[in-house]
Amino acid sequence: MTTKLLEVNNLKQYFPIKGGVFGRTVNHVKAVDDVSFYVNEGETLSIVGESGCGKSTTGRAVLRLDEPTNGNIQFNGENLLDLNKKEMRKKRKDMQIIFQDPYASINPRQTVRQVLEEAMAIQDAVPKSERVDKMMELLDTVGLGSHQLDRFPHEFSGGQRQRVGIARALAVDPTFIICDESVSALDVSIQAQVLNLLKNLQQQYNLTYLFIAHDLGVVRHISDRVAVMYLGKIVEIGEKKEIFDNPKHPYTKSLLSAIPVPDPSHKQERIVLKGDVPSPIDPPSGCRFHTRCPFATDKCRDEKPELRKTETMTGTHEAACHYIEDIEAGRHKAAE
Amino acid sequence: MSNDADVLQIQDLQTSFFVDDGEVKAVDGVSLDIPKGKTVGIVGESGSGKSITSMSVMRLIRNPGRIKGGSIHYNGEDLLQKTEKQMQKIRGNKISMIFQEPMTSLNPVYTIGQQISEVIQIHQGLSKKDALSKSVEMLELVGIPSPKDRVKQYPHELSGGMRQRVMIAIALACNPELLIADEPTTALDVTIQAQILDLINELRRSLGMSVILITHDLGVVAETCDYVAVMYAGKVVEYADVHTLFKEPKHPYTVGLMNSLPRHDMDQDELNVIEGNVPKPGEMPEGCRFAPRCPFASDICTNELPDLMETEDGNQVRCWIYSEKWDGDPEVNVKNDYQTARSQ
Structure with a gap:
């Protein structure tokens, strides 16, 4: 039986918009609006979606880097939202994050030694006398080599710098790591190196990843399960194979069909979505995707669909659409 | 291989940047023909020189950069011999360019209409009023809804995808013969990318x-x-038609690049990465520039730089394996043997 390391229930993250003469809160950006999911120990759950769908906000809320508006975040059976600041800081020893931009997330005035030392000191994760050995070991683990301990970030390439970011996350022996677009800024050949490294580390240390990304190729490679977000909501979630080979939600389908395939003889039917993602300040009623969905009806405008499972879905696969069966059976066709 | 059907012929282009540490050869002897009505892709990773090549065509290289040599023939005339004034007549008129970041390429203090009109007024001498109505037409062409209202808006009022459409409208306002699109969809989400690529394709055809x-x-x-054209460290390493390139990639770098790509449409156990990093500009290897990372590299590769050689199918590759001087395994097949060679 697999155990749930992280369980998020009804997470809401609203950011206030101040306006008027007195700077009152006039409205909210509903970045994450009632999202629930869990991550099993040792697995990788990916959250995918386009800009503004709330995937990064979800990650930040889990670590309480932004204070969530509402919800429940269970980590190892403990509700993180009940912890005070000091306790939460302690908790981050187990929960680390690797950011997108290795140029911006590492202090340019610190050497690798200082970067790693600081992480270990704050969490008091490693006794002082053992820190240097541990640092050397870490650098070897992430493929940098211990001779690079006293170098500054600018002496590294982008891929190497991301390895420093990974070493920093590993410095406190975490069990859970959030990778927020951690390979997006890298060239493909370097991205592949870092992806392989992340996979190997997961096996070696039994790490659990929450992997936030927009690149579905990367996601397919690294994940066990995938959650697709649109405008602050999870529209589909399930095992990787189900999401990629048996997608049910019209948004997931169009997202998959929009990715260019590196094979010129491959001719795919592309579902081109009209228009842009609506504003999360005043999201569409009912199903949030209805303004762009080729299958939308009045029902979609009025009723919010819940995540549910149908007979043609296996495992933990669920999608939030009123018309899964009807579309599948060909009873409900896309509007021209 | 150059002929009348090419709109642009780049010959042995060399563009360097002269910095404190010496000369950085960003583009080092690139030759490329662009056939009429076709799309030629230039692929490469950061620092391969792909953007500098296109900036050189537009003559947009600024200090400390300089185009050192070569020629760029556009309809029989060498763009590198033109004066700045002559170039201004071509830029944005006959040859247009769109960039990666539509927000920084548009001027935030002018309306969309003013920015499209400017190009039309300068190059076609239309009146302000006529230029504006042409702007509305252009916005319609690139698929912007309610174009009459949009011309009065400022860039910040548009989404990223819309802004890129505006950039395309500006670039196409004067019916250019050649459009240079530098990472036009990199900053956009996939569903928007699909829209923009379809648009460019459709407009190219029409x-x-x-x-x-x-x-x-x-x-x-x-x-x-x-x-x-696949570029690596300032040089074209492979040039082929798109079908051949994907079916039978010849250069080890091309094969490595394809193997590194995580696919969303199939499962892979481990990605076949290219080891190491792109060489730093000041530390270019003496022989083939890819040799230090190449799983097939042999003696000749580390000592001598290979030329771009014509292959049997009429394509080009810069690799010793395909020459008579090859001193490694004569039976080697780059595509099939890449993985085994890599793990040795």
Whole structure:
């Protein structure tokens, strides 16, 4: 039986918009609006979606880097939202994050030694006398080599710098790591190196990843399960194979069909979505995707669909659409 | 191999940057022909020189950079011999360019209409009023809804995808013969990327222009290009039609690049990465520039720089394996043996 390391229930993250003469809160950006999911120990759950769908906000809320508006975040059976600041800081020893931009997330005035030392000191994760050995070991683990301990970030390439970011996350022996677009800024050949490294580390240390990304190729490679977000909501979630080979939600389908395939003889039917993602300040009623969905009806405008499972879905696969069966059976066709 | 059907012929282009540490050869002897009405992709990773090549065509290289040598023939005339004034008549008129970041390429204090009109007024001498109505037409052409209202708006009022459409409208306002698109969809989400790529493809067909598409995304290349040049460290390492390139990639770098790509449409256990990093500009290897990372590298590769050689199928590759001087395994097949060679 697999155990749930992280369980998020009804997470809401609203950011206030101040306006008027007195700077009152006039409205909210509903970045994450009632999202629930869990991550099993040792697995990788990916959250995918386009800009503004709330995937990064979800990650930040889990670590309480932004204070969530509402919800429940269970980590190892403990509700993180009940912890005070000091306790939460302690908790981050187990929960680390690797950011997108290795140029911006590492202090340019610190050497690798200082970067790693600081992480270990704050969490008091490693006794002082053992820190240097541990640092050397870490650098070897992430493929940098211990001779690079006293170098500054600018002496590294982008891929190497991301390895420093990974070493920093590993410095406190975490069990859970959030990778927020951690390979997006890298060239493909370097991205592949870092992806392989992340996979190997997961096996070696039994790490659990929450992997936030927009690149579905990367996601397919690294994940066990995938959650697709649109405008602050999870529209589909399930095992990787189900999401990629048996997608049910019209948004997931169009997202998959929009990715260019590196094979010129491959001719795919592309579902081109009209228009842009609506504003999360005043999201569409009912199903949030209805303004762009080729299958939308009045029902979609009025009723919010819940995540549910149908007979043609296996495992933990669920999608939030009123018309899964009807579309599948060909009873409900896309509007021209 | 140059002929009348090419709208642009780049010959032995050399562009360098002269910095404190010495000369950085960003583009080192690139030759490339752009056939009329076709899309040629230039693929490569950061620092391969793909963007500098296109900036050189537009003569947009600024200090400390300089175009050192070569020629760029556009309809029989060498662009490198033109004065700045002559170039201004070509830029944005006959040859247009769109960039990666539509927000920084548009002027935030002018309306969309003013920015499109400017190009039309300068190059076609239309009155302000006529130029504005042409702007509305252009916005309609690139698929912007309610174009009459949009011309009065400022860039910040538009989304990223819309802004890129405006950039395309500006670039196409004067019916250019050649459009250079430098990573036009990299900053956009996939569903918006699909819209923009479809738009560029459709306009190319209906307007009969040629396109140079600069990208790092092999998926984008496969879907939009007719021919592809793969660049590595300032040089073209492989040039082929898109079908051959993907079916029978010849250069080890091309194969490595394709193997590194995580696919959303199939499962892979481990990615076959290219080891190491791109060489630093000041530390170029003496022989083949890819030799230090190449799983097939042999003695000749580390000592001598290979030329771009014509292959049996009429394509080009810069690799010793395909020459008579090859001193490694004569039976080697780059595509099939890449993985085994890599793990040795």
